[in-house]
Amino acid sequence: MTSTATQPPPLLSGTSLSKTYGVTRALRGASVTLHAGEVLAITGASGSGKSTLLHCLAGIVRPDSGTVVHDGERVDALPESRLSELRRTEFGVVFQFGQLIPELTALDNVALPLLPAGTTRPAAHEQAHTWLERFGVAGQEALRPGRLSGGQAQRVALARALVTGPKVVFADEPTGALDSLATEQVMTALVRTAREAGTAVLLVTHDAQVAAYADREVVLRDGTTTATSTAEPATAEATAR
Numbered sequence: 001m002t003s004t005a006t007q008p009p010p011l012l013s014g015t016s017l018s019k020t021y022g023v024t025r026a027l028r029g030a031s032v033t034l035h036a037g038e039v040l041a042i043t044g045a046s047g048s049g050k051s052t053l054l055h056c057l058a059g060i061v062r063p064d065s066g067t068v069v070h071d072g073e074r075v076d077a078l079p080e081s082r083l084s085e086l087r088r089t090e091f092g093v094v095f096q097f098g099q100l101i102p103e104l105t106a107l108d109n110v111a112l113p114l115l116p117a118g119t120t121r122p123a124a125h126e127q128a129h130t131w132l133e134r135f136g137v138a139g140q141e142a143l144r145p146g147r148l149s150g151g152q153a154q155r156v157a158l159a160r161a162l163v164t165g166p167k168v169v170f171a172d173e174p175t176g177a178l179d180s181l182a183t184e185q186v187m188t189a190l191v192r193t194a195r196e197a198g199t200a201v202l203l204v205t206h207d208a209q210v211a212a213y214a215d216r217e218v219v220l221r222d223g224t225t226t227a228t229s230t231a232e233p234a235t236a237e238a239t240a241r
Contacts, residue, residue: 011036011200012168014057017066018223019049026052027063028223034168039191039201041214049223050204051172057202058091058170059083071167088116092161092199096173100145100157106132107141110160117164131159134196135189151182158190162197169194171203175210187213 010033019027026049034040034057042050055061057068059075068075070086078086087093100109110128115121132138135155137148145153154174161169171190175183191213194201203214211217219226 008035010034011038012057012068012070012202014053014063014068015066017053017056017063017068019052019056019061019063026223027056027066029066030220030223030225031066032057032218032225034200034202036167036200037195037198038216039194039203039214041203041205041211041217042220043205043208043211043217044220046206048220050206050220052223053220054170054172054202054204058093058168059086060093088113089164090167092164092166092169094154094157094161094169094171094174096176100153100160102145105142105144106137106148106152106156109145109156110163113160113164127163128159131163132156134193135159136185149182150178151185154178154182154186155189158186158193162193162199165197166199168200168202171201173204173206175205175207180209183207183210 012034014030014032016029016031017027018025018029030049030053032042032053042053044050052061056063059068059078062076070090075083075086101112104112107125107128110131111121111124114124114127129138129141132141135158137152137155137159140148140152148156158174174190175186178186187210190201203210205211
């Protein structure tokens with residue numbers, strides 16, 4: 001009798017997720033899985049529920065029904081204290097405009113997530129500098145966000161999301177405010193660095209060019225998962241990096 005290899009369980013899964021805001025049903029039984037080291041794009045038109053799905057999976061909001069499981073733990077049933085811990089240690093989150101702290105330098109923005117765990121400031125700065133180098137913004141450490149270009153600021157935000165060594169990075173329209181050149185630079189840096197670190201990426205986007213950097217694509221329509229596909233690489237250069 002021949003044996004077949006079994007795929008390991010997903011690192012993160014959302015099953016039959018529903019969420020309503022007032023009279024608006026943002027999610028209607030959406031389901032998604034993410035495996036370790038995978039880059040997954042969630043795509044769909046504006047208002048299809050993409051960001052709500054990401055927020056449920058990241059424990060930012062609780063679904064009205066359905067389950068979210070991360071590494072064997074029911075995220076949707078956790079107390080806020082444990083959710084906060086997950087977002088500090090195992091989850092990294094990046095939003096469209098980065099949400100850097102304007103009063104802090106680029107170096108301090110990246111170092112900040114390390115401090116609650118007891119990392120000393122010099123050690124946090126050393127790690128932050130390494131991650132800024134990996135995202136191609138070394139030399140900008142002393143600048144505050146207002147003096148960075150949009151692409152630079154977003155790469156700083158990505159460095160901040162990855163500095164703690166999370167298992168999953170959630171990126172919500174991370175290039176939505178960038179031009180095409182900055183988009184390519186940011187996505188190339190994100191995919192390359194996530195693969196080097198073995199980090200899974202869940203990416204929300206309405207841009208087909210951005211989705212093409214993913215290994216797989218899940219399409220949402222009116223709050224429901226309607227299709228999945230394997231995305232083609234954006235460019236040969238992007239996949240080689």
